[in-house]
Amino acid sequence: MGTRKSVAALTATEKANFVAALKALKAQTSGRNYDWFVRTHMDYFNNVNGHNYAHMSSSFLPWHRQYLLELENALKAHNSAVDLPYWNWTANRSTTGPPFTSDFMGGNGSGGNGPVTTGPFAGSTRWRINVSATSSTSLRRAMALRGSLPTTSDADSVMGVSTYDASPWGSSSSSGMRNRVEGGLAPNLHNRIHVWVGGHMAQIDSPNDPVFFLHHCNVDRLYHLWQTRWGFGADRYLPGGGVANVVDVNETLVPFGVTVASTLDHRGLYTYA
Numbered sequence: 001m002g003t004r005k006s007v008a009a010l011t012a013t014e015k016a017n018f019v020a021a022l023k024a025l026k027a028q029t030s031g032r033n034y035d036w037f038v039r040t041h042m043d044y045f046n047n048v049n050g051h052n053y054a055h056m057s058s059s060f061l062p063w064h065r066q067y068l069l070e071l072e073n074a075l076k077a078h079n080s081a082v083d084l085p086y087w088n089w090t091a092n093r094s095t096t097g098p099p100f101t102s103d104f105m106g107g108n109g110s111g112g113n114g115p116v117t118t119g120p121f122a123g124s125t126r127w128r129i130n131v132s133a134t135s136s137t138s139l140r141r142a143m144a145l146r147g148s149l150p151t152t153s154d155a156d157s158v159m160g161v162s163t164y165d166a167s168p169w170g171s172s173s174s175s176g177m178r179n180r181v182e183g184g185l186a187p188n189l190h191n192r193i194h195v196w197v198g199g200h201m202a203q204i205d206s207p208n209d210p211v212f213f214l215h216h217c218n219v220d221r222l223y224h225l226w227q228t229r230w231g232f233g234a235d236r237y238l239p240g241g242g243v244a245n246v247v248d249v250n251e252t253l254v255p256f257g258v259t260v261a262s263t264l265d266h267r268g269l270y271t272y273a
């Protein structure tokens with residue numbers, strides 16, 4: 001079973017292994033390579049077949065949980081020692097600290113919204129953007145120019161909300177934990193990170209920045225903490241069923257082919273340190 005650690009707790013070897021596995025997945029010419037994950041996020045960003053699977057929906061947390069798990073398994077195919085790390089943005093709040101160090105994710109973009117200039121993902125030779133909403137072939141960031149990072153008390157307040165989600169099960173839900181995590185409702189733990197990092201992270205093709213996966217791993221960790229407090233059972237997910245065009249607990253998460261219910265108790269697959 002894998003243990004997902006904080007980016008701030010990784011050893012030099014763990015950081016190097018993670019970067020190398022990302023690059024091997026990027027270079028992979030068959031199966032689901034890194035760019036498959038970028039394209040899938042773009043394809044399922046908005047409504048598909050009348051359903052919002054990935055965003056602005058109750059299934060935001062299960063969909064991204066499965067998406068991360070499949071990315072993690074794809075990395076493990078290159079190095080079985082690799083586990084996804086998480087970026088706890090309530091604790092690591094600097095544009096130059098973890099994970100934005102030159103031995104890991106690299107630093108900021110140049111000149112506002114320009115290419116990243118340091119680290120293993122700087123420039124289109126080291127990390128080429130192939131599947132994108134824009135023409136840029138180099139990874140871009142524009143950190144800390146817009147938005148702000150949530151605080152520990154922001155995250156704690158959301159973890160105290162016992163109800164998973166509420167009608168109409170989308171970006172306008174005015175109560176429940178899910179929309180407070182996703183960002184339609186204050187304090188908005190997820191959307192504002194994309195805005196704060198900027199560049200590719202603020203676009204529909206945000207998984208082009210590997211930081212995407214460290215950010216979403218922290219979102220999944222928060223979901224894990226919420227489940228630890230309130231329960232891992234299928235009865236803790238809402239809606240329970242019969243709501244048209246909303247992914248209920250027994251529906252299948254496309255394109256992964258697993259039900260929401262099957263994703264809820266992840267404790268046999270990985271844990272969080």
Ligand SMILES: [Cu+2]
Nearest residue numbers: 190194206216
């Ligand atoms: Cu996101």
